[in-house]
Amino acid sequence: MSSLPRPLFLFAGVVLAFTAVGFGQSWGVSLSIVNLCLISAVMALGLNMQWGYAGLINLGSMGFAALGGLAGVLVSKAPVAESWSVGGGNLGLSVLMVIATVIVALVGRRFMARGALRNIVTALIILVGYFLARAFFDPAVEAIESVDGAKTGYLGGAGMPIIFSWIVGGAFAGAAAWIIGKIALGLRTDYFAIATLGISEIILAVIKNEDWLSRGVKNVTGLSRPVPYEIDLQTSPWFLDLMTWLGGDPVSGSTIFVKLCYAVLFIGVLLILIWLLERALNSPWGRMMRAIRDNEHAAEAMGKNVTRRHLQIFVLGAAVVGVAGAMLTTLDGQFTPGSYNPLRFTFVIWVMVIVGGSGNNWGSVLGAFIIWFIWIEAEPAGLWLMNLVTTGLDESDPLRLHLLRSAPHMRVIVMGLVLLLVLRFSPKGLMPEVRRR
Amino acid sequence: MTEFFNALVLLTNFVLLPGLTYGSQLALGALGVTIIYGILRFANFAHGDLMSFGTMFVILVTWWFQGMGVGIDPLPTALLALPFGIAAAILLTLFADKTVYRFYRRRKSAPVIFLIASIGLMFVYSGTVRFIIGPADQQFGDGARFLLKVQEFKDVTGLKEGLAIKLSQGLSVGVAAIVVIALFWFLQRTRTGKAMRAYSDNEDLALLSGINPERVVFFAWLIVAALATIAGTMYGLDKSFKPFTYFQLLLPIFASAILGGIGHPIGAIVGAFIVAFSEVTITYAYKKFLRYILPESWEPDSLVQLLSTDYKFAVSFVILVVVLLVRPTGVFRGKVI
Numbered sequence: 166m167s168s169l170p171r172p173l174f175l176f177a178g179v180v181l182a183f184t185a186v187g188f189g190q191s192w193g194v195s196l197s198i199v200n201l202c203l204i205s206a207v208m209a210l211g212l213n214m215q216w217g218y219a220g221l222i223n224l225g226s227m228g229f230a231a232l233g234g235l236a237g238v239l240v241s242k243a244p245v246a247e248s249w250s251v252g253g254g255n256l257g258l259s260v261l262m263v264i265a266t267v268i269v270a271l272v273g274r275r276f277m278a279r280g281a282l283r284n285i286v287t288a289l290i291i292l293v294g295y296f297l298a299r300a301f302f303d304p305a306v307e308a309i310e311s312v313d314g315a316k317t318g319y320l321g322g323a324g325m326p327i328i329f330s331w332i333v334g335g336a337f338a339g340a341a342a343w344i345i346g347k348i349a350l351g352l353r354t355d356y357f358a359i360a361t362l363g364i365s366e367i368i369l370a371v372i373k374n375e376d377w378l379s380r381g382v383k384n385v386t387g388l389s390r391p392v393p394y395e396i397d398l399q400t401s402p403w404f405l406d407l408m409t410w411l412g413g414d415p416v417s418g419s420t421i422f423v424k425l426c427y428a429v430l431f432i433g434v435l436l437i438l439i440w441l442l443e444r445a446l447n448s449p450w451g452r453m454m455r456a457i458r459d460n461e462h463a464a465e466a467m468g469k470n471v472t473r474r475h476l477q478i479f480v481l482g483a484a485v486v487g488v489a490g491a492m493l494t495t496l497d498g499q500f501t502p503g504s505y506n507p508l509r510f511t512f513v514i515w516v517m518v519i520v521g522g523s524g525n526n527w528g529s530v531l532g533a534f535i536i537w538f539i540w541i542e543a544e545p546a547g548l549w550l551m552n553l554v555t556t557g558l559d560e561s562d563p564l565r566l567h568l569l570r571s572a573p574h575m576r577v578i579v580m581g582l583v584l585l586l587v588l589r590f591s592p593k594g595l596m597p598e599v600r601r602r
Numbered sequence: 603m604t605e606f607f608n609a610l611v612l613l614t615n616f617v618l619l620p621g622l623t624y625g626s627q628l629a630l631g632a633l634g635v636t637i638i639y640g641i642l643r644f645a646n647f648a649h650g651d652l653m654s655f656g657t658m659f660v661i662l663v664t665w666w667f668q669g670m671g672v673g674i675d676p677l678p679t680a681l682l683a684l685p686f687g688i689a690a691a692i693l694l695t696l697f698a699d700k701t702v703y704r705f706y707r708r709r710k711s712a713p714v715i716f717l718i719a720s721i722g723l724m725f726v727y728s729g730t731v732r733f734i735i736g737p738a739d740q741q742f743g744d745g746a747r748f749l750l751k752v753q754e755f756k757d758v759t760g761l762k763e764g765l766a767i768k769l770s771q772g773l774s775v776g777v778a779a780i781v782v783i784a785l786f787w788f789l790q791r792t793r794t795g796k797a798m799r800a801y802s803d804n805e806d807l808a809l810l811s812g813i814n815p816e817r818v819v820f821f822a823w824l825i826v827a828a829l830a831t832i833a834g835t836m837y838g839l840d841k842s843f844k845p846f847t848y849f850q851l852l853l854p855i856f857a858s859a860i861l862g863g864i865g866h867p868i869g870a871i872v873g874a875f876i877v878a879f880s881e882v883t884i885t886y887a888y889k890k891f892l893r894y895i896l897p898e899s900w901e902p903d904s905l906v907q908l909l910s911t912d913y914k915f916a917v918s919f920v921i922l923v924v925v926l927l928v929r930p931t932g933v934f935r936g937k938v939i
Binding site: 222348349354355358359360362363364366367370371373374506507508512516519570571574575577578580582584585588589592 | 702714727729846849912923926927
């Protein structure tokens, strides 16, 4: 099999496409797409771990990405001292109540025999604990949200450099995945898919509605940056020297420079991840994961703990998605829960994995670049197509106006068609999984 | 005593009626999911968007009728447009089956492949709907608003609390009842219906006894498209039509189907009502209700709302997970494929 030329050819095509955008539209646009492609690639790697290595269908990547984004806020924003002083105490008490409830429930269960009575008692303990926690939680929330609601009205963060949020975001997503996995793993594949789809909606609902945590849909803007600001660059002598040496305009040069900085950071993360993942795949652990994926029962008969391994890879994959979510918030410089939707953060990422090639890390990266490129460029392409189709119509013709307005939605159809075509005619993806021994 | 009746009316108005309405809408949706599960044996993620596609067509035809001045006042024009929407949805599903699913059926692909294919179709349906009608909210109900108005009820009973029955609520429940009866008559009494049940029960045995699988699948899509369009139209008349909301309905619909026992039609209906009533009762604020039934000194000062309405998905999810853990076959012992 001539496996080498094809991937090279495909990646060369990607580079060519971005160069074309660079010359055709602008280098700034091209680089913005590259940055989002890199983030999507990290997300796709996370899903590929779960689906490609272990055969788990996780339709909840939106939730994990949002948790990563939340980490961006909680790590980088300065703490709001007033909120902590008015609501911190009660909030802490309510957290204690939750912990106490869990401990009482667990201990209670240990001391009672199995049966209906035990379940009823557990339910009662949880119910009482819920109301106790709410009794402290509600006033705390009210106090916190009333602190200068237009600007803060939340607890703020830890005031650390935002780059740490990439790790914290991964930890958040991994922790959430551990809880979800403990409950939902062991379900059949399709039930698990439905359950993860549900949990991601719940995570997002919490982030949107708990204003004390991250201002909910009021958004948190102005997050700090790991890279220099354009305005500082434009006044610093070394950058101006660089620009005169390159013969470029300092204003547009500074935006491109900032985007390049981000790209370098993201490429770093991506390469580290791929290196780790490739090593993992080639280790006995990777062999075991493939064995479990290909035949769960045989692997179980060989003494492998399938549920535990599934939990492990689910947590790891979710953590990678969380890292990507934090990277996205960092790039945006703001956290906007309203912008998360399952189509873009779950299903498009899925298309990337399937198109790139399930089980192949480089395939996921390739898929991310190709699919994100189509997702972004389908919009201008759709507009161009609609303009072409409707040239015969009058400027103010309602049909023409409607078609032009609706053109952006064409990319959703294109995405579906790409997925269906690849699934039908090249089910292993553009870069099929490499057979390893 | 009046206090007690006031409390009862309050609960009927804000819990019982919305629960019944939402439950009937969910039941129609869950029946569709469960039939696909029984016959084609996969979880159809495109179901929510199929609902929105059918409903979109109903809305377009409704507008056309309204433009021509055709109507069936006091009933909403959408009822007149419903057959057109159903026809469009049927054509769409049959086309999708021919171009997408049949290939995998012939190859006897794993259910997971069907699931991923349904995600692809979900994209196509949802993009088509957004392309044609846009992602925004649409109101398309016309005709009379209420079967029973608050003031009328208050005048007759003399109670402080009013009871209002919206026409859309009555329609949802009535139409769902008729559709369900027709469906069960079809499944129990007709030759094709029996063939479908046999096929769902044991594919190999059904094939041995000469049942044509393509015919069974054809009728399954026919029924599912009709159910989805009716469910979507009823939901849209009752609330409003928004493509994304219809996608989100997937979760309660799946929860209902799984709760009742997947592949089990009666189970889907029972599951739908359990899910609907759980959502409504858990997100209802009981403050006013308690004020009526409790002595004055016990009056609560908070809203007494167990969960804010923003978290209604959590209810479906919890039900889903509890069922899957405690009784994976569902209440009515559906199949485990």
